[in-house]
Amino acid sequence: MSTTFAAKKAKILQQLAVPDASSTDIQPGDCVDVGIRELVDEINKLDTLATTSSCAGRFAVYLEGKDPNSSQSSLGEGDGQWLFISHDPLPLSGNGSVAPMLGLSDHTELSVPSSAKGVRWVRCKFEPMFLHVLSSSLESAQKIHTAALQSGFRESGISSISTDNLRTSTAMVAIRTNDLVFDNIIGYEGPDGRLIPMVTEAYMRILIELGNQKFQANKARTQQFQNALLASFGPPQAxxxxxxxxxxxxxxxxxxxxxxxxxxxxxxxxxxxxxxxxx
Missing domain, CATH: 1.20.5 (Single alpha-helices involved in coiled-coils or other helix-helix interfaces)
Structure with missing residues (x-):
């Protein structure tokens, strides 16, 4: 293991030595989500690996940013705004409206814009677990990549390979999947700045129910990846x-x-x- 990698890992571990992220955080932070903390800790106990960024999976509502150089809304985050984020399944008990919880006006004000031009859309998303892991060797990178593919994270890949010689190679491994993703437009920003829903209360509840199902599948897949990883590398203190x-x-x-x-x-x-x- 190179001294460069060891120094990078020491810095990463110092940055991770913060309290677990709260599932009620509105803005995404640098700390580790509670649902993935055990996996991150297990990976960072392995000498040849260090996590650099992660998310346990999330149900989120987001107002798109607007590109100042275009009359069209921007699909990137940019100057957009997170309206709601949860890293855990959402309760659906009770008869209260879910629109305000998701950052929208009351669902009784349903409407659609007269044109799609220049509209800032409100999007409801589910995004599964993702993880970026720095490896001190190509061999370790290939091991974690194989574990990810075997566990259903089919869009995983190895990138940012740097080497002086084969023994001191480092690489970044991205563990991800698009299989569990969904992204739906549920509202838009009106001329007065209000966020107006375009779908019914029943539809929003269906999205939340679907998100809860995705959370369960995501949890199972993440656990499968953790098991495959430990089987490949052996227990961290082994x-x-x-x-x-x-x-x-x-x-x-x-x-x-x-x-x-x-x-x-x-x-x-x-x-x-x-x-x-x-x-």
């Missing part, structure tokens, strides 16, 4: 130091073969010593 420590199966097989050879050699020497002493 440096074998004796019979009582955790030992990877291949390492155990090698040790048992060596022990068997050693026992046979000892037995052969004992036999030879006995033969000489009896003469």
């Amino acid at each position: 440096q074998y130091s004796g019979p009582c420590a955790w030992e990877p199966i291949e390492q155990r097989r090698v040790r048992m073969r060596e022990d068997d050879i050693r026992r046979k050699a000892d037995a052969q020497r004992t036999t030879e010593d006995s033969a000489r002493s009896s003469q």
Whole structure:
């Protein structure tokens, strides 16, 4: 492991040494979401890996930004605004309106703009877990990439490879999937700045219910990835130091073969010593 990677990892771990993110945060932050904290901790215990950014998965409502050089609304975040974010399933009990919770005016004011030109749309999204991991070697990068693909994060990839020679290569691994994503327009910003819903209360509740289903699938997939990762690398504190420590199966097989050879050699020497002493 290069000193450059070790220095980067030390800085990352220092930045991560903050309280867990709250699921009620309106603005996305740099701290780790509660739902992914265990996975992030497990990865950062491995000498050759360091997480750089992450999200446990989220249900969010977002007002698009506006490109000042265009009459069209901007699909990027830019000067847009997060209206609502949750990293956990949302309760649907009660008969209260969900539109205000999502940042919109009351749903009784349904309307649509007369034209799509220049409109700032309100979008309701579900985005699954994503993770960026810096690796100190291409071998480790390939291991985590394989674990991601096997767990359903099919859009994962390896990038930003830098190397002086093969032994000191570093790479960034992005763990992600588009399989669970949805993105729906549910409202728009009116001329007076009010955020006006375009869909009914029942439709918004269906989106929340769908989001809750996505949360469950996302949780299962994330756990599958964590299991595959640990199976590939072994438990984070699995440096074998004796019979009582955790030992990877291949390492155990090698040790048992060596022990068997050693026992046979000892037995052969004992036999030879006995033969000489009896003469």
